[in-house]
Amino acid sequence: MYFIMKISKELQKHYQLLLDVNSPWQIYDVNVDVEKKQIEIFINWTQGEKVLCPESNKECTIKDHREERTWRHLDTMQFSTYIKCRVPQSNCDEHGPKTIDVPWSDPERRFTLLFEKFAIDVLLACTSIKAAKNLLGKCISDFLIDGISDKYLSLRISSRNAFILRDSRV
Numbered sequence: 001m002y003f004i005m006k007i008s009k010e011l012q013k014h015y016q017l018l019l020d021v022n023s024p025w026q027i028y029d030v031n032v033d034v035e036k037k038q039i040e041i042f043i044n045w046t047q048g049e050k051v052l053c054p055e056s057n058k059e060c061t062i063k064d065h066r067e068e069r070t071w072r073h074l075d076t077m078q079f080s081t082y083i084k085c086r087v088p089q090s091n092c093d094e095h096g097p098k099t100i101d102v103p104w105s106d107p108e109r110r111f112t113l114l115f116e117k118f119a120i121d122v123l124l125a126c127t128s129i130k131a132a133k134n135l136l137g138k139c140i141s142d143f144l145i146d147g148i149s150d151k152y153l154s155l156r157i158s159s160r161n162a163f164i165l166r167d168s169r170v
Contacts, residue, residue: 015041019073019083019104024049032079039076043085051100053092054107063091071105073112080137083112111148119148 015027024046031040045051050059065086073081083104089097104112111119119136126132 019043021103025103037079039079039081041073041081041083043083045088051088051090053090053095054098054101055095056092058092058094060090060092062088063097064089066099069110071110071112072115073104074114074118116148123148 011030012027015030016022019027019041021027021043025043026046027041028044029042031042032038033040045062045065051062052058053060065088068084068086071083071085073083075081085102087099087102089099092098099107101107104114106113109116119132122135123129123132126135
């Protein structure tokens with residue numbers, strides 16, 4: 001059974017708090033597919049609001065929006081949850097059109113930051129990648145697990161190097 005929830009102001013605030021989505025981003029729709037056990041949360045940028053160029057951090061108008069992208073988020077009550085958004089592109093005089101950053105994910109990633117943190121915690125707790133994959137479900141391939149674990153390792157290495165540098169100055 002598939003149905004679309006008409007989002008009330010209270011439910012909108014609820015999801016905005018859960019996802020830490022703040023103005024000028026807004027949740028404008030939620031689809032619930034009971035058969036697939038799937039929730040889709042649609043987010044957009046408030047019309048008329050300016051954006052920041054991701055390279056210069058200068059305020060710009062919006063040139064266009066990218067095609068709709070989807071990010072895997074943490075499950076909501078055993079329902080796979082996805083965020084969908086057509087991300088705006090800045091109209092920067094200096095750099096031309098650039099896709100702006102979203103607060104829920106790193107650029108060019110297909111998982112939210114919270115899902116990646118959860119996946120890293122699962123990878124660390126499991127004795128094998130196969131066991132972690134079983135817990136994370138079908139949504140995650142070996143390639144994506146490699147990407148998440150590579151990101152984690154690079155963060156660990158850079159924080160370790162920062163600690164070594166700090167420690168060596170003492």
